[in-house]
Amino acid sequence: MQWRKLGAxxxxxxxxxIEYTRMLCERNKHPVQKMVELRAPAGVTYVYTxxxxxxxxxxxxxxxxxxxxxxxxxAGFTLINEE
Numbered sequence: 001m002q003w004r005k006l007g008a009x010x011x012x013x014x015x016x017x018i019e020y021t022r023m024l025c026e027r028n029k030h031p032v033q034k035m036v037e038l039r040a041p042a043g044v045t046y047v048y049t050x051x052x053x054x055x056x057x058x059x060x061x062x063x064x065x066x067x068x069x070x071x072x073x074x075a076g077f078t079l080i081n082e083e
Contacts, residue, residue, distance in 0.1 A: 033065040038077040047072065 040047070040057045047055045049068045056062075061080060064072065073079065 033067070035063050036066055036069050037061055037063050037080040038069070038072055039080050041076040 038061065040060055040062055042060075045057050047057060047062050047064065047068075049055060049064060050071065055064060062072075062077070069079070
């Protein structure tokens with residue numbers, strides 16, 4: 001019931017729920033993605049992510065979002081760092 005705390009005194013519930021919904025929408029526009037570094041198998045020079053983005057492999061390493069970690073590890077990539 002966090003939205004009830006956000007409103008003005010007269011229209012607490014209506015204003016609060018509208019402001020809370022607006023805040024959630026703003027947060028979802030620019031989600032923060034955790035990035036991970038993976039070591040690529042020998043001979044791999046480029047990676048295509050689940051969204052279709054092409055990422056170059058430099059010095060045998062590639063940095064991708066956390067959501068792309070699983071499929072790449074299943075394809076033979078290994079985790080370099082975990083923060």
